[in-house]
Amino acid sequence: MHSPPASRGARTPATFPPGARVGVLLPLPFANVYDYVVPDGVTLASGDYVDVPLGPRRVSGVVWGAGSGDVVAAKLRPTGARLDLPPLSEPARAFLAWVAGYTLAPLGAVLRLCLSVPAALQPPAVRYGFRLAAQPATRLTAARARVMSLLADGAV
Secondary structure (H helix, E strand, O other): OEOOOOOOOOOOOOEEOOOOEEEEEOOOOOOOEEEEEOOOOOOEEOOOEEEEEEOOEEEEEEEEEEOOOOOOHHHOOEOOOEOOOOOOOHHHHHHHHHHHHHHOOOHHHHHHHHOOOHHHHOOOOOOOOOOOOOOOOOOOOHHHHHHHHHHHHOOO
16 A cells, blocks of 8 residues: 555556556545556556455455555455446546545545445446337237237337
8 A cells, every 4th residue: 555646747647558556546535545456458547447356345446556566466466347437537636636635534535525326337237128020929928919019109
């Protein structure tokens, strides 16, 4: 664990290839970021949302930058996949760091304010659609007739 940088000045987010050490800020009341390693087949950038292991559970966090190197490489756990969300921009990360410094709040607690709806980090629910086929069913049962009448009305 180490304290995150103030993250000012950089415009292009740093990218981290597989095997690189990254610092991930978690939306928990901690002031530090945690080091993880980028797994094979994944390239991360600063601001990317990732799913990481934290003890026995998984938590969504933000890649804050390069890892500190304070933890032995053999003890690092790999991040999960990058979440399919737009990255947290550099100005937004700088603003979060400023708010944390101004209010003397842990940076993770300030991040929690931005991620107050955990469902926002989850993929959208699958929605099923149905349409009436051009050919009617070969054997029209009462149940099939009810379904076909609903589909004809457009109620489903």
